[in-house]
Amino acid sequence: MSQSPKTLSRRTVLRGVGTAIALPWLDAMSPSRLLAATSSDGSPPLRMGFFYVPNGMHMPAWTPGKEGANFDLTPTLEKLADHREDISVLSGLTLDGARAHGDGGGDHARSVAAFLTGAHPRKTNGADIQNGISVDQATAQYVGDRTRFASLELGLEASSQAGNCDSGYSCAYASNMSWRGPTNPMAKETDPRALFDRLFAGQTVKETRRAKSERxxxxxxxxxxxxxxxxxxxxxxxxxxxxxxxxxxxAIRDVEKRLDGSEKLGLNEEGVPDYPRPSGVPRELAQHSDLMMDMVALAYQTDSTRILSFMFTNAGSNRAYKEIGVNEGHHELSHHGKSEHKQAEIAKINAFHAERFNCLLGRLKLIREGNGSLLDHCMIVYGSGISDGDRHNHDDLPILLAGKGGGRIQSGRHVRYKNGTPLCNLYLWMMRQMGADAERFGDSQGVLQGLG
Structure with missing residues (x-):
């Protein structure tokens, strides 16, 4: 860092051995130098993100009864009450590519494979996988070269590239929602320590290893x-x-402390010392998620990337959520058969995921950028490719759009579209806001109307 504030560039970084820390948005950055790194008027850059939750939703606890700005906060959306004015609930959107179309079972795998591609994946558990390019990767082809990372693929459960995960569908479909091409799924980073090192690494492998060892x-x-x-x-x-x-x-130091704390020796339920987790992944899901959400905020804040995807768990996950009192597997509960007990348990899991997402929105809201917050310059999709887990339906999906899109989105509303409206209409709209010159995407029938 050798520039004075009068000539401070958006690309300025603080350097040390094995370390390169990008700066957040500062008022001292010269507008003329910002033009190449941001929008044409020198305003903060626009970011896009996609957050996936598995096994559908308990829809009665998700869908507001009222439309417009006076929509009611349902039990699940209540977890996002702090950001009511920053979210748009979008009902009626449909993911046709996730439907069977003669292929029989496998709705969970299809729901993830199609979520960002809009494509209908080939049913196979072999090497001949076939899907489509995902919206994040399609957008990265246009704007990915403006940041250190064209995109980031993140999650809380590791990706798989082979095996049979759902009724004859490859695990590649069930555990990856980002696809660089029809046969190229993008594996997720799940280790917060590894992600931290990627964001703040030096310019050479040798320097990075030296610095990490010394730290x-x-x-x-x-x-x-x-x-x-x-x-x-x-x-x-x-x-x-x-x-x-x-x-x-x-914020950086706080994340470091929490990373260190997650790796310390602890006691298990029997009072016997546990060994540290060698991967750096915290044992508690909430702690793991919150660390990753903080890393997402840092990645956006430093303009390390403007495009990312995040999977809370893989498709069909049967994880139990004992930390919130849910001892049965999520997938099994999703096949509720109208059981009031099972539906109540699903609602608890949905609320847990919403709380974790709320942590991210709160972090982004606190970061001042330009004349607003970092959240104001985001378009972040949150939802699932399945509506009701028991019916395995892919219409009227639970979809939420967070952020104001740099003033392009009139947030704080519930917008109901005609059921069957392609989810890809939303993606095409988002791509164009990011500067991607695309005529169509997936099964889009045009850009989604009514957002601004």
Whole structure:
């Protein structure tokens, strides 16, 4: 970092051995230099994201009864009450590619494979997988070269590339929603420590390994490696930018502390010491999710990427959520057969996922950027490719759009579309807002209307 604030570029980073920390949006950044990295008027860049939850929803606890700005916060949406004005609930959208179309069972695998592609995946558990390119990767082809990472693929459960996971469908379909091409699923990063290192690594493998080894040996913060650069910059910034930088450094250090804490030796239920998890993945799902959400916020804040996808769990996940008192498997509960008990348990899981997503929205809302917040410059889809898990239907999906899209989205509403409206209509609209010159995507019939 050798530039003065008067010539500070959006691409400026603080450097140290094996470390390169990108800066958040600062007022001191020259508008003329920002033009190449942001929109044509120098405003903050637009980000897109896609967050997937498995096994559908308990729809009575999701869908508002009222449309428009006065929509009611249902039990699941109540978990997002802090951000009521920042979300748009979109009803009636449909994922035709996830339907059987003569292929029989496998709705869970199809729901993930089709969620971002709009394609109908070939039914196979062999090497001859065939899907479509996903909206995140299609958009990255247009704007991915503007950031360090064209896109990020994240989740809480690891991806698989082979095996039979759902009624003859390959595990590649069930555990990957991002596809670079028809035969190229993009594996997810699930380790928050590994993701942190990717975001703040140096320019060479040798430097990165050296810095990581020294940090672990002396328990240093990654910020210690850029202290001199940071001190020089801080001294010349206006007070507003100093505050922004201090908040940003605090967020980085907070994530580091929590990463370290998640790897410490603990006691199991029998009081016997557990060994540290070698992968760096926390044992508790909430802790794992919240760390990953903080990393998502840092990735957006530093403009390391503008496009990412996130899977809470893989398709058909039968994970039990004991930390919230749900001891039965999620997939088994989703086949509720109208059981009131099972539906109540599904609603608890849905609320848990919504709470985790709410953590991300809160983090993005607190980050000031331009004349608003980072969340104001986002378009983040949250939902599932299955509506009711018992019916395995793929129409009237539970879809939520978070953020104001840089002023392009009139949020804080429930918008009901004609049932059967392609979900890909939304994706085509989002692609065009990102600057992708696409005439159609998936099974789109045009851009989705009524968002602005």
């Amino acid at each position: 672990e040996k002396y328990r240093k913060s990654i910020l210690d490696f850029v202290a001199e650069d940071a001190k020089r910059l801080h001294a010349h910034l206006p007070i507003v930018d100093r505050r922004k930088l201090d908040e940003y450094f605090y």
